[in-house]
Amino acid sequence: MSAAVSTAMNDADIEAYLERQRHKSLLRFITCGSVDDGKSTLIGRLLYDSKLIFDDQLAALERDSKKVGTQGGELDFALLVDGLAAEREQGITIDVAYRFFATERRKFIVADTPGHEQYTRNMVTGASTADLAVILIDARKGVLTQTRRHSFLVRLMGIRHAVLAVNKMDLVGYSEDRFAQIVGDYRAFADSIGLGDVFAIPLSGLKGDNVSAVSAQMPWYRGPSLIEHLETVPIDETRLVQKPFRLPVQWVNRPNLDFRGFAGQVASGMVRAGDAVRVLPSGKTSTVARIVTADGDQTEAIAGQSVTLTFADEIDCSRGDVIAAAASPAEVADQFETTIVWMAEDKLIPGRPYWLKLGTRTVSATVTDIKYRININSLEHLAARELDLNEIAVCNIALDAPMAFDPYDEIPALGGFILIDRIRNTTVGAGMLHFALRRAHNIHWQSLDVTRESRAQAKGQKPAVLWFTGLSGAGKSTIANLVEKRLLADGKHTYLLDGDNVRHGLNRDLGFTEADRVENIRRVGEVAKLMADAGLIVLVSFISPFRAERDMARALMAEGEFFEIHVATPLAVAEARDVKGLYAKARAGQLKNFTGIDSPYEAPLAPEIVIDTALLRPEEAADRIVAALKTAGRLNA
Amino acid sequence: MPHSSLTHLDRLEAESIHIMREVVAECDRPVMLYSIGKDSAVMLHLARKAFHPAALPFPLLHVDTTWKFRAMYEMRDQVARQAGIKLIVHVNEEGLKAGVNPFSHGSAVHTDVMKTQGLKQALDRHGFDVAFGGARRDEEASRAKERIFSFRAAGHRWDPKNQRPELWNLYNARKAKGETIRVFPLSNWTELDIWQYILTENIPIVPLYFAAPRPVVERDGALIMVDDGRMPLAPGETPTLRTVRFRTLGCYPLTGAVESEATSVAQIVGEMLRTTTSERQGRVIDRDQSASMEKKKQEGYF
Incomplete structure (x- = not known):
């Protein structure tokens, strides 16, 4: 619902509008920063500017702004985000909340992680599904420790696109020099951690400068507004289509003896009927006979689509297997170097078995060695024998069965995993696979003539x-x-x-x-x-x-x-x-x-x-x- | 489909299908809550797609308060007659015997007894370990922070402070005996997405969503339709025929209509774009007490 939609719309306008809607893409992003940086105000402003605030909500906002607002009775956009559910009054902590808005060109899902003591866990959770991160900086304060922490987590989670939103420009007199200085500081740091694509925008969430429209206050800035940038930045799935084909099998569809289909969401690449594929970890090969959907067979399927494949041959394939392009299959291994983010009050203990879920496969895993823990404020490497809540470490892990994988940085769906407590069934950690420590097919059991x-x-x-x-x-x-x-x-x-x-x-x-x-x-x-x-x-x-x-x-x-x-x-x-x-x-x-x-x-x-x-x-x-x-x-x- | 690009509806559809398949692959006895509204219609449509060409691998469950619109019952019975659909209808018999109704007991008691308790009874009676619900995160603030796989302790209680982290598209469906999971495949859909999808996929919905002359009375600022003879009228209160439609459907005495001329999905969308009140405002139950949804959810409401 954009500003362009007038109140006097006739049926022809609606048809045209719906036609445009049909071709909208979806961008998921996360905002990093604390209330002090004006994060809630910025999100509130995005919702307001995209006309997603209804009259009843606006009435509540006006009432609350007068009552508890911090803007002298003016609309306090932060309350839209912080106050929607009266959460503060109830004392209920939101860990990750998802907000929705749309413009003419795109639909957006914002993961909002109000940062308190659980910040790392929450931000990592929100970032795991994000295509882009908006990193907020208060123009008066510049690059702070928390900016570095947020940026490190963005890099860790493999988010390809970052926006450096230098907020509260109104409080530094819309100074070009100040902006240039902050961006310079930040770029030096971003380069050092390998965060490549950073787009800097000077703005004011409170005043609306450069949020949805380019501001007249900063003629020296010639780039797009935040919304314009979010509307045009390329989406990751397009990039994933270029990768080799992978489909983790979710469910085998056998309605009768004549049909055996392998249902799953394409994790990367594309597949066409007739393509040669390899089922991993077994390594058996076949060709794709049909790509079945309820809307009829497709000739091809691309990353992101949920489909059902049938094979030309009767080969073993079940939930947890990965169907891969025969010419460039995924690796198979049972020991890896990973980065693990620990998310539970109970410590991570090396040697203790956890369930590991990656794609559609669940296996038993143990951490064999914590190589080092990373101080997320200083990025120092520290020795560790166990991990506490919100700690991050590079660890070696061993599985009880071989598994197909790709490095997380290559194909996130084949390299990202969660760890589950075997007794309580809670999700206790998340991790990213970097590489195999040895290839499972290279270790052979010495076969002995005298058996047990x-x-x-x-x-x-x-x-x-x-x-x-x-x-x-x-x-x-x-x-x-x-x-x-x-x-x-x-x-x-x-x-x-x-x-x-x-x-x-x-x-x-x-x-x-x-x-x-x-x-x-x-x-x-x-x-x-x-x-x-x-x-x-x-x-x-x-x-x-x-x-x-x-x-x-x-x-x-x-x-x-x-x-x-x-x-x-x-x-x-x-x-x-x-x-x-x-x-x-x-x-x-x-x-x-x-x-x-x-x-x-x-x-x-x-x-x-x-x-x-x-x-x-x-x-x-x-x-x-x-x-x-x-x-x-x-x-x- | 254009090469190498998915629209937002493509992505939402693929995500919902993935979620449903995960449940069927990992859980013992799933069930899909079917409340006859537009979100249920979309959810059912997606479920058929997810398991095609097989029939739905789980039954539908309608927790019937006995106070739904007649047009909803017609729609429900029509769906139940379709091939491959098994529909279970559950009514809280104790509530019915006690004569619980929205007029003499008020919306809060009625909803708790007939809907929340009724739902828990039905899940326990049939031993369902997972229930799909059509809730969306954009509907209400306490939904915005609920997981897609929302874990319930024994007794169906939701603990918002103790939710499992949910990363990527990796859902943790492990649970102990007696514990259950509510799964929301439409979490990331907005009201506009739902309407667009209904339009694109030509999904049948209850005619009450479209404007027509209907007998209504005005109560506490809400237009309540007099759908059958059970509705007690105050002295001097006479139903008048007004051209209205419903943005959400529930129990007829608790669901406010809006004045509208929209008789097609396109017109509904057009109206929505001009609309300036949020969707749930038509629901009397949300206004009973502040933050009421969060409280009801903790008690086991969907």
């Missing part, structure tokens, strides 16, 4: 891992010890990995922080796996307080091989026993990070066996475990 089956067979048993978890002093080691004696008496080959003992050797470099506890369990899980491969029945007696790591250990073993045994002694009982005197020390504050006292214990949700030591003597507990193994068929060869 033959090793187990020679011992006349089936391997198993009995994972005892519970509080310190719950009775894990006592019971595990009894179970091992019975198995040995029965002629079984066993080994008991005990938490205290392993900490004297293999894990003596580890302490009791959350990160070290995770690594402690990761190593023990891997050792238990090797022993199970050797054909042994492995007993693991570790507090192992976190579900995520026990689940990780479980995932290492073959189906039916892992038995989680919860030695469920209540804290009060374990503390009353206090065999090693550790609870007393922990209560006295001499022992930090003690499970149950100042570090959490996450009880298993679905353990194979639960032992209540209040009801069972250790011997009875051991009997029950051996019986459970027999029932599960693990004790007959």
Whole structure:
């Protein structure tokens, strides 16, 4: 709804208007800056100038401007943005809000991220879908630390176009020199971080100078107004069409036996019927038979479109696979260098498994190494062992399965990912893939003639891992010890990995922080796996307080091989026993990070066996475990 | 289609289809809320496109307050007869037995009992884990900050302070038993986009959106249509025939009409361009209390 639309429109005008509307494109952008920079005022002004403010909203604005406005009773545009939902009165923080306006040429979606303490997380979220960023600077203050921070995040998220909006020019007498000085300062910085395409505009959101119309106040500025620039800047999707074809498969459409279509949104490039394609990670090839849509078959599909492809051959292809141009397929790998933005109160812990979702594929991933953390104010590189909320770091990650990808800077949809907490299912981080650390197809497992089956067979048993978890002093080691004696008496080959003992050797470099506890369990899980491969029945007696790591250990073993045994002694009982005197020390504050006292214990949700030591003597507990193994068929060869 | 450029409607359509396919691929029992209005009509149209040539892989659910316009029921029944459509109609029977209605109980109680509670009942009864809704972010401020995949704790509560970050087009649909997700595929559409799409795609909508002479009474500044004999008239109140249409459709006693001459989608758009009041102003329920939508949403309203 633009200013050009007059109130006296006849039907022919409307038809013509709608025809123009049909060819409008869509630009998504983000505004970076704080209220002090006049961000809300600028967005409010954009909405107002594009006639998107209705009478009832305008009445509310006039009322609020008089009541709480900061412009002496004049219209306070900031209230349009800040005050729409009376959010301040309710004390509800908006993290990311989306505003909509349109001009004759384009529709715009503005991601507005009012910046408070969660600024990094919110800005990164808003920026992830933006084609362009408007970076606001207060002309009186020039380039500040926060300007550098915003610009770094814009660069990090791969936004191609930036507008440097030098705001509040009315307060510096519309000075050309001041503008030139700020732009000069900024360009030096932007170049240093590789932010190439920056377009500088002097403006005043409050007075409307150079917002939608070129201002008479600054005749020395010969460029377009902000709106004119936003209307003409090229949109990223056009650029993406030039890239090689990629389509992450969302859903296999099989309405009947005669139709098998692969539905998804084209991430990059274009595809035509008859094109040769490769399905990744399998690498199988076929040609595209049809490009199916509800409006009839298309001869081609381009980046951004949601379509359904059928192949000329019956090849395996399912959700999570990527269909790629056969001539220039994506790489496939399982280890990467990435940049991760951490978005959760719970720290990122290297070694802890998370779900990673990229495109339509979800795999298990661990951070294997935090190479360095980036101070987003100074851009310094810092050492880090874990990441807190809003921290950003360059990390190596490893997946449990190979995945097709492109570097984020090349094709964002094939290189951007989210990390999901495996227990709470919350989105805890976002990341950008840079490159593969090694190509999955170059690492081969050394194939060995003696297999795990033959090793187990020679011992006349089936391997198993009995994972005892519970509080310190719950009775894990006592019971595990009894179970091992019975198995040995029965002629079984066993080994008991005990938490205290392993900490004297293999894990003596580890302490009791959350990160070290995770690594402690990761190593023990891997050792238990090797022993199970050797054909042994492995007993693991570790507090192992976190579900995520026990689940990780479980995932290492073959189906039916892992038995989680919860030695469920209540804290009060374990503390009353206090065999090693550790609870007393922990209560006295001499022992930090003690499970149950100042570090959490996450009880298993679905353990194979639960032992209540209040009801069972250790011997009875051991009997029950051996019986459970027999029932599960693990004790007959 | 012009080579290498998508229009804003192309991009919105592709995004909505992508969202719907993600839900069907990742969730167990999705359902699509069908409220018979223009947004529902567009959402249903997009769903057919998303899964073509297969039939809709989920049912439609209409939470019926029993106070919709008669023309809406006709439209609903017409849709239900179409091939490949499974429509579930749910009425809050307890509310019905208690005689809850917008006149004697007021709009707030009526909406809560018949709509919000009714919706929660229906989702629980059928075990739906995901429900599509046709809400748009431009409708109302609390929508502007809601995610496309909007997570609900057990008991259907929305916690606006604790939403999952939503980046790129990567939606996190993971949840524990008892938790549900509301998904809004039209989040990024505006009212004008909806009308343009209806025009371009020739999507059938309830005739109430077009102007016609209708019997109305004026109450608290709103034009309320006397759609059936259940509407109690105040002493001396007589319905008059006025040429009106509706910008949004809900329960007829709670939905204000606007005077209009627009009898085609093009004319509606033309009128919209001249319009100077926002869309939801026709809805009585939003005016009951300030910031009412946010409150209702926290309680489980769509």
